[in-house]
Each structure stands twice: as structure tokens, then as C-alpha cells.
Amino acid sequence: MAIWNRRKPKATRKYPVPLTMHQLWMVSLSAPVNWDKDASRTTLYPFTRIDDDKAGQWLADKWEITSREALVRRLDGLARTGYRTRALQRLGVEPLAWDAGLYVDLSRRGFACGMLSEAETWTALKNIVPAVVRSYASWNEYAEHYLLGRSVWREGLPGPRDANFPAPQSASDAHLKSLLDPANKSSPWNQAPWDAISHPDHAR
Template identity: 65%
Template sequence: MVSLSAPVSRDRDASRTTLYPFTRIDDDKARLWLAGQWEIATREELLGRLGGLARSGYRASARARYGVEPLAWDIALYTDITRRGFGCGLLDEADAWNLLRNVVPQLARTYDSWQEYAEDYLLGRRIWREDLSGRASSPQSLPAPQSVADAHVTALLDPADRKSPWNLVPWDAIRRPDRPVGR
């Protein structure tokens, strides 16, 4: 489940296979990121934002404008925010896992592979970035170009990359999140 946020987490110090979002303990980094990127400072704000992403997220405006619903984009963000909420202590471990489990059924019904999930994630990011570019004061204020996200997701899908979280766990494991892989 934690690997659902892998396309969002491009930082070198990001952990893509553990609930804790970084390779080293850094609760302040998680707290600052939530405050700066999402204006989340309290548990209530965190749960409210997660609820919005789970219910409709960015896919609601994408559906209205383009007739598509890139669920993967919202779930990648949801997973990333959940992990960072755990990382800074706004969520305990049990709450974080329960929140992640809550979005799995819809995800499992929607996608059949990491490839499908990746394609929909990139579509959602493209729509989000286009919407931002229409409101941005300058190109420098925009997040990383789409080509950076495309390259990152391509690397996650590369079958030669034995360290990719998407190669470590088959997509079907999402349907049995409480069982170890291979059972």
C-alpha cells in the first residue's frame, strides 16, 4: 500500500517501501511539508484533507472538465499525505494503516496492474499541472515539469530495476494487504 505514493516521492531520501516516508527519521521535514504544501498543521486538518481526496479529490474537476477520473493521482497524494502524517506524529501507526486500507477496495476495482495505475497517475498529474499553469504567476512557480514525473514513473516500471517497489511486490498484493507476499 505504501508504494502507491512512489510516483509522488522523487526525493533521494524518500522511502517507498515503509510506512515511514523517509529513509532517516525526520519528523520536522514531514511536518513542514504538510504545512507548506497542504496547509495541514493538525490531525483534524489532515483527516479532512484525506477525506476530500478519498471522496472526490482532483478527479471531480477532471471529470467535469475532461470526462476522466484519474483516481490514481488522488490515491498517490492520499497515500503520501497519510505517510507524512504518520511521519510527524499526527497519526499513529494503526490509524495510518487503517486509512490506507480504506482506499484499497476502490483502487483494486479500478486497476489491474502497476502500469494502469501509473498511466492514470500521470494523466491526473498532467491535468493538475495544466490547471496550475493557467493560474501560475510565472513558470518558475510551477512544480517539476511533466517530463520529470514521466521519467520517474518509467523508472518505477522498469523491470530491470530490482529495487523498484513496483517490481518488489506484484500489483495483485493490493487485493490482499494483510497477508505477506507469497501466501
């Protein structure tokens, strides 16, 4: 069998209808979380190709989430307090952006592996929007607080800070710089400007 026949189908083939401007904006809250080549930033499905098992395995390995109930509890925790409580104690600020990025990322992966329906996932994303809009006025501000929250998370990780330490800060910095680059036409932050969520929704 030819190798291309064994490749998983593209997510855009299973979900061909483009996201509206509001939908893309909500999905874009998780844009900083993954810079993997197979990550999709313009579909509700988190990968460029359909891989439901990968989504479920990631939730189990990284978050110990193996059921819908566990996912809902984790999402509720991120929405209510998340890592920003620790950041407030240490830094005097609450970087909601880090928690919001994780919240949207987990919701999308939960959708991919069948723990959430598509309608439930959109409802979950809509629930986080008001707090995010109240907290920030631009993608630049959102990115700054995302990095702030990420730094607090990294400090809480176990193990030595050596060359094998996961999630290098330099990679995250470079990814965010790319997302914010006005010349990057593929950046969802350029496709869905920050103030788009405050205007009537429309097709792109």
C-alpha cells in the same frame, strides 16, 4: 563532532521489521509522488532517515495542514472526490490514481509528524485499497491515470508556465518509467506486483 554523528538515524533502524507484501503494496501507491533522494518507498515512514519536523513542515507549507483535524479532512476529501472531479468535467474520466497517491503520501507524512498513529495510518491506507483495486488491473494502468490526474492538477496551478514552473512533467515521466522498468529491482512495484494485494498477505 564528526559529521556522521550529526546525521539523522535511518528509518529502518527505528522501524526494522520489513513490511509484508500487502503493506508494501499499499505504501507503493504513493511511489510516484516523490522522487527525492531522501524518499523511502519500502517503509511506512516516508523518508530514508527520521525527520519528523520535515514531514510536519511539508504538510504546513504545501497543504496548509497544521493539525490532525485538518489532515483528516483533507484525506476524507481526497478519498471522496479529490482532483478526479475536475478531471471528469474536463476529460470524461476519473483518475483515481492521482488522488490515491496523494492520499497515501499525506497519510505517511501525517504518521511521520505524529498526527496519525501507526495503526491509524495503516487503517487509512486500507480504506483506499478497494476503490483502487476496482479501478485498475496493473501498475501500468495506475501510472497512466496518475499522470492524467497530475496533468489536471498542473493546469490548475497559478503562475506562468516557464522554466521555474514547479514539478516538471519530464521528471515525473522519467520517475514513472523507472518504477515500471522490469529491470529495476529497487522499484517497489516490482517487489510488490499488482495482483499481490488480491492474494493472502505474507512476509517478504
